[in-house]
Amino acid sequence: MSGLDSLYQQLILEHSKARTGGDLAGLPALASGTAGTGESHQLNPVCGDEITLRLSVGVNADGQAVSEIHWHGDGCAISMASASILSEIAPGMPTGPFHHTIDHFRELMRSRGKLEADEELLQDAAALAGVAKYPARVKCAMLAWVAAEDALRQAESGVE
Amino acid sequence: MTTVSTPVWGDSRISALDDDEVRRIRTDFPVLDQEINGKPLVYLDSSATSQNPRSVLEAEQEFYEQRNAAVHRGAHHLAVEATDAFEDARATVARFVGVADDELIWTANATAGLNLLAYSFSNASAGNVGGGAERFALKPGDEVLVTEMEHHANLIPWQELCRRTGATLRFIPIDDAGALRLEEAAKLVSGRTKILAFTHTSNVLGNINPVDVLVRMAREVGALVVLDACQSVPHLPVDFKALDVDFAVFSGHKMLGPTGIGAVFGRSELLNAMPPFLTGGSMITKVTMEQAEYLPSPQRFEAGTQAISQAVALASAANYLSETGMERVALREAELGQRLVTGLTAIDGVRVLGPAAGEERTGLAAFDVAGVHAHDVGQYLDELGIAVRVGHHCAQPLHRRLGLTASTRASTYLYTTTDEVDVLLEAVAQIRPYFGVTATGGKA
Numbered sequence: 001m002s003g004l005d006s007l008y009q010q011l012i013l014e015h016s017k018a019r020t021g022g023d024l025a026g027l028p029a030l031a032s033g034t035a036g037t038g039e040s041h042q043l044n045p046v047c048g049d050e051i052t053l054r055l056s057v058g059v060n061a062d063g064q065a066v067s068e069i070h071w072h073g074d075g076c077a078i079s080m081a082s083a084s085i086l087s088e089i090a091p092g093m094p095t096g097p098f099h100h101t102i103d104h105f106r107e108l109m110r111s112r113g114k115l116e117a118d119e120e121l122l123q124d125a126a127a128l129a130g131v132a133k134y135p136a137r138v139k140c141a142m143l144a145w146v147a148a149e150d151a152l153r154q155a156e157s158g159v160e
Numbered sequence: 161m162t163t164v165s166t167p168v169w170g171d172s173r174i175s176a177l178d179d180d181e182v183r184r185i186r187t188d189f190p191v192l193d194q195e196i197n198g199k200p201l202v203y204l205d206s207s208a209t210s211q212n213p214r215s216v217l218e219a220e221q222e223f224y225e226q227r228n229a230a231v232h233r234g235a236h237h238l239a240v241e242a243t244d245a246f247e248d249a250r251a252t253v254a255r256f257v258g259v260a261d262d263e264l265i266w267t268a269n270a271t272a273g274l275n276l277l278a279y280s281f282s283n284a285s286a287g288n289v290g291g292g293a294e295r296f297a298l299k300p301g302d303e304v305l306v307t308e309m310e311h312h313a314n315l316i317p318w319q320e321l322c323r324r325t326g327a328t329l330r331f332i333p334i335d336d337a338g339a340l341r342l343e344e345a346a347k348l349v350s351g352r353t354k355i356l357a358f359t360h361t362s363n364v365l366g367n368i369n370p371v372d373v374l375v376r377m378a379r380e381v382g383a384l385v386v387l388d389a390c391q392s393v394p395h396l397p398v399d400f401k402a403l404d405v406d407f408a409v410f411s412g413h414k415m416l417g418p419t420g421i422g423a424v425f426g427r428s429e430l431l432n433a434m435p436p437f438l439t440g441g442s443m444i445t446k447v448t449m450e451q452a453e454y455l456p457s458p459q460r461f462e463a464g465t466q467a468i469s470q471a472v473a474l475a476s477a478a479n480y481l482s483e484t485g486m487e488r489v490a491l492r493e494a495e496l497g498q499r500l501v502t503g504l505t506a507i508d509g510v511r512v513l514g515p516a517a518g519e520e521r522t523g524l525a526a527f528d529v530a531g532v533h534a535h536d537v538g539q540y541l542d543e544l545g546i547a548v549r550v551g552h553h554c555a556q557p558l559h560r561r562l563g564l565t566a567s568t569r570a571s572t573y574l575y576t577t578t579d580e581v582d583v584l585l586e587a588v589a590q591i592r593p594y595f596g597v598t599a600t601g602g603k604a
Contacts, residue, residue: 003197004543008536013596047535047551048565074565076533077595140535 006130007137008077011085015124016077021087022070024054038154040147044139049075051083053147057095057155064156065094069148076140082128083144089123090148095156097121102149109138176491177484179578185484186575188213199545202580207363207391207524207571208549209413212477216416219476223469231468232442232459246468249475250458256478257389257410258399259425265461266471269422270390271313273409274357276424276437276461277386278317281355283435285325292433296384300326303352305383307332307340307369308561309362312554314388318357327354334561338365338514342373353383360392360408364555364569365514366497366524368392371403379404384430390414395493395522395573397486400425412470416477421470424461431457438463481574489574493523496572496581500525503585509592513562523572526553529588531597534566540594541568544587 030039039054051073058067069087073080090098101121108115108122113133117126131141177185186192189211194201203211223245229238231246247261254264267273284296298304304318308331322329332345340358349356356378361368371387378385387408392398394415400408407430412421426434436443436454440463445453454460481489502517504510509530515521529537538550549569552559559565570584 004540007539008595017596047533048556048559049533049535076535078536134539137535137539 003133007134009127009130011124011127012081013077015081015084015088019080019084021084022068024052024070024072027054027070030054036155038151038156040150040154042143042147042150044075044079044143046139047076049073049079049140049143051075051079051143051147053083053087053144053151055090055148055151055155057152060092062094065092066090066098066152067092071144071147073144075143076137078128078131078137078140079143082125082141083147085124085128086144086148089125095152098152099149101125102145102152105145106142108132109141174485174487174491176495177488177574182492182575182577186577188215188480189575190214190217192575196545196547197543202544202546202583204570204572204576204580204584205547205549206394206573206576207414207569209419210394210416210573211575212416212418212473213480215480216418216473216476220418220469220473223472228469230465242468245472246466249471252475253423253471253478254425256482257393257408257423257425258401260428262457263425263428263431265424265426265431265458266466267409267422267424268420268467269413270388270409270411273422273424274313274317274386274388277407277409277426278321279437280434280461282321282324283437285321288435292429293435296434298322298325298327298354301352302327302354303350304329304355304357305332305345305348305353306330306356307358308334309338309340309365309555309558310357310359311363311388311390312556313390314357314359314386315557318355328352332358334558336562337516338362338367338558338562340369340374342370345374345377349377349381349383351381353378353381355386356383357386357388359388359390360398361396361522362514362555362558363391363524364526364553364558364567366521366526367515368396368520368522371405375404391522394481396490406430412474412477415474416480417474418470421467421474426457428457431460436460436463440464484574490522492574493572493576494521496576496578497521497523497525499578499581500570500572500584503581504588507585507589509597510588513564513567523576524569525571526567526569527588528564528567529591532591532595534568536595537568537588537591540591541584541587544583546584546587548584 037056041052043050053071055069056067068091071083108117109132111132117129119126128141131137191211227241227245229242231243250264251261254261281296284293285298333341375385385405387405389408389410393410406427408425413419443455443459443463501512504512504527511528513526534550541548551566
């Protein structure tokens with residue numbers, strides 16, 4: 001089962017169960033127009049996987065950076081692990097490099113396995129590289145990243 | 161509840177297809193003879209789409225190689241041959257489901273068939289009446305009744321019809337085992353009910369609904385009965401006249417035929433009173449710049465060039481099934497359905513949707529693996545060459561009612577071996593350990 005093991009790496013299975021990152025379910029609803037914070041709900045109609053992700057941007061020594069991520073979701077091991085890893089690597093990352101990381105992750109996922117993962121950029125998310133060989137599962141891996149990109153855009157614009 | 165030992169179609173002199181016959185049948189299906197990921201393909205997704213025997217593929221090719229022409233127009237030799245082939249195909253498929261030739265309308269598939277009915281009723285509601293069409297008209301206060309287990313194809317067209325006409329959509333609820341709550345149905349059916357639309361066998365639960373009971377309820381209040389026979393016509397002997405329904409739909413690609421062809425059955429007096437849905441060429445008698453008069457059924461509902469070669473191929477599929485014997489197919493699949501539900505239920509953490517082991521069920525089982533998402537279940541099985549369906553199977557309300565967003569479905573057909581079912585069962589037993597889901601002992 002080498003193919004399957006490359007998809008479901010131990011790190012992914014662990015993340016799919018641990019689901020690191022703040023739990024959005026316990027937080028009050030986001031007031032519309034909250035500056036510096038965005039929230040996005042994404043649904044995969046094929047399988048019913050869904051995620052709601054809230055992302056805040058703050059200013060640290062490097063300038064504008066992701067300050068925190070909370071999320072709540074329901075879905076397969078790939079989509080949940082992807083959300084968990086994302087919420088672990090993003091906080092503290094300056095917004096410029098975070099945009100770049102999302103772009104690279106998307107390219108990697110769409111490459112059908114032809115692109116090498118930039119491990120420095122993706123960190124643990126590089127473990128999801130195996131998903132690229134399973135086109136039917138790319139949307140699962142992308143779900144949280146699409147939500148994060150949308151939430152980031154809102155947070156940066158300062159309005160909902 | 162009828163048990164499998166006395167199936168509704170039962171005739172004790174008829175026996176199920178046996179393993180040797182199934183092995184011979186498999187040689188007729190080229191696609192089954194292949195490996196996926198180095199493992200023999202185990203195709204358990206026939207309820208989504210079935211595979212085609214060589215005779216069906218050849219029938220379509222033979223039509224294109226020797227008889228291809230437009231039908232019902234043109235007087236040349238090929239046009240006559242093509243028209244004969246097209247109408248012979250209709251007669252064959254009509255006979256297969258127990259109806260007259262002019263009561264069978266070709267459509268693209270069952271979804272198109274249900275939309276044809278809903279839009280024809282809509283046209284009647286919009287004032288396209290006369291010739292008896294008023295009986296199909298809906299208005300505020302009228303009700304359309306469906307069930308909670310419907311495929312989206314037998315739900316959304318009615319939602320939209322109600323939205324357009326102001327009628328109200330209601331549904332017959334199911335119990336936790338997925339059975340229709342008939343005592344609730346009896347309360348819901350009233351003089352306001354104009355249409356009762358329900359599935360013959362559920363594509364998720366594998367149960368067989370009591371058509372006779374529901375038809376009786378509808379008859380008492382004069383409601384029209386629409387039967388979604390998409391999952392029954394391929395797998396059970398079905399006679400729409402004996403079932404006494406007004407309309408029924410089914411798809412060719414689920415019964416060994418090609419995609420792009422399906423049919424609507426309607427009682428002839430209803431079809432000839434019903435306003436057409438698609439209009440245009442080939443469905444008219446007289447056309448002026450202001451208006452048109454329409455042909456009787458079936459041409460009335462077949463505007464434009466039809467899926468001729470697909471119809472011919474579907475007739476070949478119906479012949480293949482008839483020659484094999486639908487009673488024998490049904491008995492075989494009932495055995496496989498029981499093997500599935502019994503085996504799956506015995507696996508820790510696996511919950512099978514629908515009727516319990518020992519209760520009547522077709523050859524399919526949808527199930528939930530506790531702690532493992534259906535997509536991951538499907539991925540694991542695919543690695544072993546096992547093709548199953550994962551997701552909501554176009555039945556979101558049903559899944560929601562059963563407390564799920566998705567499930568995994570294994571479905572059989574006349575070419576499915578008992579070994580294949582066992583390969584699936586062995587694989588499913590390994591899934592929770594593989595994903596590191598600790599035994600909870602909890603069967604949901």
